[in-house]
Amino acid sequence: MTADPRLVRALLACYPASWRRRYGDEYAQLLCDLRIHRHPRLIADSLRGALRAQVSPGGPLMSFRSPMTAAIGATGLFTVAGIGFQKLAEDLTGVAGAVYALLVAAAAVALVALVAAAAPTAVALLRGRDAGARWYLAVPVVGAAAWYGVLRLALLIARGHGVHSPANLTGFALIAAAGVAVVAATAWAAGTVLRRVPADQPRRLRPAALVALAAGMAATTALALVWGLRVHASDPAAFHGDQGILATPFLPSWIGVLVLMAGATVLAGLAGSRQLAATR
Amino acid sequence: MVDELGRWAEPGLLVLTSLANGDKHGYAITNDIAEHFGVSLGPGTLYAALTRLEERGLIEGLPAEGRRRPYRLTASGAAELSAQATRMQRLATLSLGRLRLATP
Numbered sequence: 001m002t003a004d005p006r007l008v009r010a011l012l013a014c015y016p017a018s019w020r021r022r023y024g025d026e027y028a029q030l031l032c033d034l035r036i037h038r039h040p041r042l043i044a045d046s047l048r049g050a051l052r053a054q055v056s057p058g059g060p061l062m063s064f065r066s067p068m069t070a071a072i073g074a075t076g077l078f079t080v081a082g083i084g085f086q087k088l089a090e091d092l093t094g095v096a097g098a099v100y101a102l103l104v105a106a107a108a109v110a111l112v113a114l115v116a117a118a119a120p121t122a123v124a125l126l127r128g129r130d131a132g133a134r135w136y137l138a139v140p141v142v143g144a145a146a147w148y149g150v151l152r153l154a155l156l157i158a159r160g161h162g163v164h165s166p167a168n169l170t171g172f173a174l175i176a177a178a179g180v181a182v183v184a185a186t187a188w189a190a191g192t193v194l195r196r197v198p199a200d201q202p203r204r205l206r207p208a209a210l211v212a213l214a215a216g217m218a219a220t221t222a223l224a225l226v227w228g229l230r231v232h233a234s235d236p237a238a239f240h241g242d243q244g245i246l247a248t249p250f251l252p253s254w255i256g257v258l259v260l261m262a263g264a265t266v267l268a269g270l271a272g273s274r275q276l277a278a279t280r
Numbered sequence: 281m282v283d284e285l286g287r288w289a290e291p292g293l294l295v296l297t298s299l300a301n302g303d304k305h306g307y308a309i310t311n312d313i314a315e316h317f318g319v320s321l322g323p324g325t326l327y328a329a330l331t332r333l334e335e336r337g338l339i340e341g342l343p344a345e346g347r348r349r350p351y352r353l354t355a356s357g358a359a360e361l362s363a364q365a366t367r368m369q370r371l372a373t374l375s376l377g378r379l380r381l382a383t384p
Contacts, residue, residue, distance in 0.1 A: 019331070041322065052328055
């Protein structure tokens with residue numbers, strides 16, 4: 001092995017599992033032969049290849065049979081980003097208020113689009129076409145209850161400690177990890193219900209809804225960008241200060257939220273285009 | 281070729297050409313293409329092309345030699361490469377001929 005084995009493993013891990021089973025060993029050998037750790041351009045090329053493999057028609061993120069699953073995944077990611085944005089914006093309520101209101105409206109458009117895309121399945125579920133699938137509705141409820149329990153525990157752990165103390169950071173990490181787990185479990189349950197419940201789909205509803213979902217996410221992402229720039233213009237002290245998530249610097253928090261939102265938007269856009277292609 | 285191989289047309293054609301004179305594994309293909317065409321194919325681009333060509337039956341993987349797996353051009357791959365090369369040759373002949381006519 002002539003390359004950094006951790007880097008090779010990390011690059012390989014970016015590919016889908018099925019791809020790794022077929023090409024993993026030989027690809028790892030190629031990365032070693034190329035001494036990939038010395039060539040950032042080749043690292044970027046490998047990451048692009050992994051992304052293409054993930055979103056290819058047979059890839060796990062973009063199966064032609066389940067663009068709705070990808071849309072649900074995108075929504076889960078967007079939800080996490082949205083919670084992060086809300087946490088970021090909660091101490092800056094007086095700044096860029098109009099942009100913030102527009103951002104909330106754009107996010108609402110995305111939510112309505114998702115509800116519209118899932119509506120036929122929800123109706124079929126309520127009509128009892130698949131009684132067993134109703135159990136999946138319990139997932140977000142149980143998840144929210146579990147998350148509330150974790151929240152109470154975290155508050156107990158962090159009580160009386162400073163904002164950057166190990167106890168407070170542990171509590172925050174617990175809350176964040178539990179929140180992401182609940183969102184992921186809810187997305188999984190929703191995806192499962194959408195796959196297994198037979199529903200009468202109006203032909204154009206789902207493609208239009210998924211395109212609107214992606215458009216709403218794109219607008220929200222753009223407005224989050226504008227919001228941060230407005231913060232920079234109107235309150236430079238806050239922009240360069242520790243106004244970020246958990247009193248960390250603002251800039252990394254803002255960029256992190258933007259990256260998550262942009263990733264979710266791309267995923268939703270791909271889901272929309274796949275759904276359009278499947279409908280034609 | 282664009283219709284057949286979509287967005288991977290150029291790397292796919294380079295890989296087919298590289299395999300035309302014998303079986304090669306990924307690193308050997310990369311070096312061969314760099315040496316003869318002056319094109320540096322990154323690992324992600326190369327394996328995207330290999331995956332697609334293999335799915336279309338234009339190349340096939342041979343038993344691995346250690347961790348390196350050689351690839352071989354199939355009969356379909358050879359026919360495809362031949363057809364594309366003939367088409368490109370025709371295009372090149374036509375282009376050069378017309379350029380000669382246009383040049384006083």
